[in-house]
Amino acid sequence: MKALVYNGARDVVVKDVPDARVERPTDVLVHVTTTNICGSDLHMYEGRTDLEPGRVLGHENLGEVVEVGSAVDRIKVGDMVCIPFNISCGHCKNCETGLTAFCLTLNPDAAGAAYGFAGMGPYNGGQAELLRVPYGDFNCLRLPPDAKEKQNDYVMLADIFPTGWHCTELSGMRPGDSVVVYGAGPVGQMAAYSAMIKGASQVFVVDRHPDRLRLAESIGAIAIDDSKGSPVDQVLEQTRGEGADRGCECVGYQAHDPQGTEHPNMTMNNLIKSVRPTGGIGVVGIFLPQDPGAPDAMAKKGEIPFDMGLFWFKGQKIGTGQANVKAYNRQLRNLIHTGRATPSFVVSHELPLEQAPEGYRNFDTREEGWTKVVLHPNGHRH
Numbered sequence: 001m002k003a004l005v006y007n008g009a010r011d012v013v014v015k016d017v018p019d020a021r022v023e024r025p026t027d028v029l030v031h032v033t034t035t036n037i038c039g040s041d042l043h044m045y046e047g048r049t050d051l052e053p054g055r056v057l058g059h060e061n062l063g064e065v066v067e068v069g070s071a072v073d074r075i076k077v078g079d080m081v082c083i084p085f086n087i088s089c090g091h092c093k094n095c096e097t098g099l100t101a102f103c104l105t106l107n108p109d110a111a112g113a114a115y116g117f118a119g120m121g122p123y124n125g126g127q128a129e130l131l132r133v134p135y136g137d138f139n140c141l142r143l144p145p146d147a148k149e150k151q152n153d154y155v156m157l158a159d160i161f162p163t164g165w166h167c168t169e170l171s172g173m174r175p176g177d178s179v180v181v182y183g184a185g186p187v188g189q190m191a192a193y194s195a196m197i198k199g200a201s202q203v204f205v206v207d208r209h210p211d212r213l214r215l216a217e218s219i220g221a222i223a224i225d226d227s228k229g230s231p232v233d234q235v236l237e238q239t240r241g242e243g244a245d246r247g248c249e250c251v252g253y254q255a256h257d258p259q260g261t262e263h264p265n266m267t268m269n270n271l272i273k274s275v276r277p278t279g280g281i282g283v284v285g286i287f288l289p290q291d292p293g294a295p296d297a298m299a300k301k302g303e304i305p306f307d308m309g310l311f312w313f314k315g316q317k318i319g320t321g322q323a324n325v326k327a328y329n330r331q332l333r334n335l336i337h338t339g340r341a342t343p344s345f346v347v348s349h350e351l352p353l354e355q356a357p358e359g360y361r362n363f364d365t366r367e368e369g370w371t372k373v374v375l376h377p378n379g380h381r382h
């Protein structure tokens, strides 16, 4: 099958690899029709993780079931399914309580497994014609009959829509709250969108890319351009000097200033300052325990100078981590089906798999207008 393979820093190639197949009786094999490039792929693409060359990338996958193992009961050949980026067993201590991003049985090295992801187990991704889904009954979300027409909406259930939603949950957001989101990439857009759906009174989105800020405005958010002045001051000015009720971190450890110099603590410390006393902060932007490519010695060990004093003094709360996609994907699917949510508003480009390297290049440099790239293996476009 054709697949997008990681060769090394900023070097990915589409080539023939052995077909993904049913390896265990609980596996489901999916013919991938839609698969996205994610900001998480960029950390790997830039060589800022320990991902080994040869791995197939792609953790935001949707497609048609073409084969099921002998122990699969619920999922049938022909079903259209969206697959959470987390691979989870369903029977460990964490999975049982809905914390499927921290499955204890599927990654030999840590809690939590994912497709085509550094540090999250040996699994290949779905930027390919076929994807092996372990524990298919548990991990496949079945889609309604409009699945094919609404693929660009439903595929966002694999990661960024639930992740944005999760960020607002981690922040403790309630209807009527004001929310400040750092990062207007696809994840930040989904956090802002989730906050709108949940009835936020005001949503601020901080970034410096005009196209991304305009997109946030198109869903009703207030754009904060941090290249024009301190984002903290701008948020305080618009919240009577108090700060927003909730904050969402949707940037991660490669946060940088508008000139491009990395400061891995920049968004965290800005959030502490732009959220009100006793407010909550959700952090879904990725921070890693090791970052050998980091600008300084502390950051290489995943440590950042964190404004603990102010955080404590303000009595704020913080929640972090990968999103437990299965905790939300069914309900968010229903919002899409009934037309109450259309997360495909983030999609800027649809490309055949063959053009994935071009998609990576442009998304990585945040070229104007390249907000979210959707790939269609097998030449399938709708």
Ligand SMILES: NC(=O)c1ccc[n+]([C@@H]2O[C@H](COP(=O)([O-])OP(=O)(O)OC[C@H]3O[C@@H](n4cnc5c(N)ncnc54)[C@H](O)[C@@H]3O)[C@@H](O)[C@H]2O)c1
Binding pocket: 038, 039, 040, 041, 042, 043, 159, 160, 163, 182, 183, 184, 185, 186, 187, 188, 206, 207, 208, 209, 212, 226, 250, 251, 252, 253, 254, 255, 256, 257, 266, 267, 283, 284, 285, 286, 321, 322, 323, 366
């Ligand atoms: N927790 C999870 O489950 C989960 C899931 C998906 C993605 N992620 C992570 O979320 C993060 C965002 O993903 P994305 O796809 O939106 O990526 P992205 O890189 O396209 O978006 C990040 C945005 O942040 C902006 N930015 C950089 N520094 C900033 C700063 N100091 N202040 C404000 N904005 C700043 C950039 O200009 C960019 O627009 C990544 O770290 C990704 O790995 C986490």
Ligand SMILES: [Zn+2]
Binding pocket: 038, 039, 040, 041, 059, 060, 085, 159, 160
């Ligand atoms: Zn993703």
Ligand SMILES: [Zn+2]
Binding pocket: 088, 089, 090, 091, 092, 093, 094, 095, 096, 102, 103, 104, 105, 106
């Ligand atoms: Zn588990």
